[in-house]
Amino acid sequence: MRKLIYIIFLSAFISTHQLSAQRISGSSTLKIDDNLQERIFSISQLEFFEDSSNLLTFHQIIQPRFQDNFKIRPSFNKNKFDINHTYWVKLSIDKTPESSKKWLMEFYDQTMDLVEIYAPQDNGNYKKIVLGDAVPFGIRNFRHKNFEIIIENASEGISNYYVKIRSSQKADIRIAIRSLNRFIFYALNEYFVYGIFYGMIAIIGLYNLLVYAAVREIKYLYYSFYLVSVGIYAMCVDGIAFQYLWPNYPEWNQIANGVFNYSIVLWAIMFSIKFLNTKYRTPKLHYSLLAILGIKSLLFLIGLFFDQKLFEIKYYDIIPFFFIFTASIYIWYQGYKVARFFVFAYGVLFVGVVIKVLVNAAIIPHMTMVYYSLHIAFLLEMLLLTFALGDRIRILKDNRDRALKRTIKQIEVNYALKEKVNRELELKVQERTQELEQKNSLLEEYNHQLMEKDEEIKRINSLLDKDNWRLKSSIKASFQARLTNQLLSYDEFQRIFPDQSACLRHLEEFKWGNGFICRNCKYTKSSKGPKLFTRRCSRCGHIDSVTAGTIFHGVKFPLEKAFYIAYDIIANTEKQTLEQLSELLDIRKNTVWNFRKKTKQNIEALQLESPHWYDILMMEEEKEKSK
Structure with missing residues (x-):
């Protein structure tokens, strides 16, 4: 200061x-x-x-x-x-x-x-x-x-x-x-003052570059680029750049002012967007700043390649700094305290730019203080922006400290609550332990009684098993007599073959019960196929199903109904007409007629390849007896 x-x-x-x-x-x-x-x-x-x-x-x-x-x-x-x-x-x-x-x-x-x-x-x-x-x-x-x-x-x-x-x-x-x-x-x-001015820019720029290397926040890098642009632009205005940076390249003097003027606007907008977080805090002003940057870039390119008159300071050069100043005021007004020094910084810079434009337009008479107004504005802005960055760190640190204190306080409260809950749990555990011991003794007593009852139940079950076996034998005998006399109704037939699985199990037993023989290569070893009731030949890999090679292969209606139609034919009942069978089995009459015709045509082959239906039932009875 x-x-x-x-x-x-x-x-x-x-x-x-x-x-x-x-x-x-x-x-x-x-x-x-x-x-x-x-x-x-x-x-x-x-x-x-x-x-x-x-x-x-x-x-x-x-x-x-x-x-x-x-x-x-x-x-x-x-x-x-x-x-x-x-x-x-x-x-x-x-x-x-x-x-x-x-x-x-x-x-x-x-x-x-x-x-x-x-x-x-x-x-x-x-x-x-x-x-x-x-x-x-x-x-x-x-x-x-x-x-x-x-x-x-x-x-x-x-x-x-x-x-x-x-x-x-x-x-x-x-x-x-x-x-x-x-x-x-x-x-x-004058050179002494310039040394102080550019020295401060160099120090502040280097400081922010080191901060960026430490914290890796892009806003510090943008600010460093902004300071470099300010320094070189001021050197161009003062003539220092021509003396020290490019003394043998005078052609650079024709475009240097415009290049670094554009660079100042570019990095000022980029830094402001990151520092103020305009994308989320004020989206409209955010996109306005991006639009201004796009227009400034277009004017810069036109000036660079077509008309260098655009490199002079014009009235519209105030617009970017006005919008940055406006955005910072709005965000500060919304309660973002970090923006307060930023507002002061760009307020000073905005005033400095306005004075410089008025001086360039000869509206304000020339004076030394007025001539160096932009330098003074840049210097004050750099100091205030440095304060703003430091203030931001301080505010974030305060917020972190307050959050840490709240966390510590909450941990203490949680610990006290945990201790209280643990004590209550210990009391509850003791009470529950006593209750469990009492109930355990009761359970042991009840268990002893249950074991006695279990012995009694086992004895009764053995008697029931004998009675049940006698009852099943009686029922099988009754079904056998009914089957022999060809008197089974559809409901009685369903009790023997209630679903498709029952039919497939019987076919599997009759087809492969005495061993597997591959229909393709006559090999006798196999493994399970990809689906139920299929076998895969271990030699040729042929997959065979229980229905393959029988009249039941490719049946499009339920297999248990096909079994009943075959039973009706083999048992020589055929007392039911096609209409009756169609209504009873809920199958179209043409389907019943076609399957009956197919069965009659192949009945001799089926008698050679498959057991008689009577034999099927007899085998089922033998299985029940063996169990």
Whole structure:
């Protein structure tokens, strides 16, 4: 902060002296006087001629008949400068040979592309001195960011200096006549202030780069890029970049301002989006910022490849910073405390940008403090944004500490509750243990009684088994007699073959009960097939089912009904008509007729390959007896 106060004080000091010098100078003729350290002439105080044809030469403009064209135009300012015209400036100096000081002429605006100074010599000729940011820096007599030449003061009389100026940007034509001592004092102090300014940018940028390396939050990297862009842009505006960064590449000066102006907007928007989290806190302003960045990028590309006039500071350059400022105020208003220093930072920068635009448009008169307003705004903004980043960390730390305290308090409460529950559980366990011991003794008593009852039940079950066997034998005998006499009804037949599985089990027993024989290769070993009631030949892999090779293979209706139709034919009952069987079995009459026909045609083959239905029932009875 002390450095900032010193910068403001020094800028005010320089501004005061420059303003006093401007008030002293009332015309473009200057008499060298040791009592005055410097005099500064603005374009409105100088005699000049605007050459719209760009064809006039120095030999033409120094002709006596042309001198009346040089006039002072008090209303002319930087905003009226036409980049398509050539300007010829005439400055008359009344020399004082007895002066004890050396004097020089200085041009402040470092963005002028070409400055040709025609200095008068003692022999009556003129010496041409070429300066400007379109020529290499090394050709200058003074290795200084501004343009300076020594004024010859060896003889008396008035000497006319002619200056030819061409610029692709609006030039602020301002000529200072000052002593060499004054120049050295002014230059050293100015470079000292620049050193502080750029040093702070470098330190803050390096600090944020190290923070990014530690925490890996992209916003710190964006902020570092933003600071680098601010630093280089300020160096371009001051002429420092041409002196130290690319002295042998003057063509860079034509686009450097636009490139780093765009870079400032790019990284300012990216940093603001991440810092304020605009995507979730204010989606409308978030997409507005992205749209502004897109438009700025388009203007940048047009300026880079087609029209470099767009690189000058315009009124619309305020818009990105206005939206960032608005978004920060809105988010702060919504309760996001982290944004408070951010609001102050971009508020200062917004004011600085507005002042710079007004100065560039010549709406505000030139003053040193006003000229360096953007530098001061950048400096204050960097400090406040650094405070904002630190404040964000502090707020997050406070939130974390409060959350940790709440967690610790909750853990203590949970521990106390756990202890209370454990004590209650111990009491409950003791009570339940006593109850369980009592109930266990009762259970042992009941178990003893159950064992006695079980013995009694086993004895009764053995008697029941005997009675049940006798009953089953009686029932089988009754069914056998009924089957022999061909008197089984459909309901009685269903008790023997209630479903398809029962039919398939009987077929499996009769077909493979005495061993498997592959119908394909006659091999006798097999394994289970992929489905129930199938076998796979262990040699050829042929899969055989229980119905394959029988009249029941491929039957499209329930197998137990097919069994009954076959039984009705084999038992030679056939007392039921097709209509009766169709209604009884709930099968279409054509289906019953087709299966009966098929059965009759193959009955002899079936008698050879399959047991008689009577034998089927007899085998079932034998199985029951064996069990």
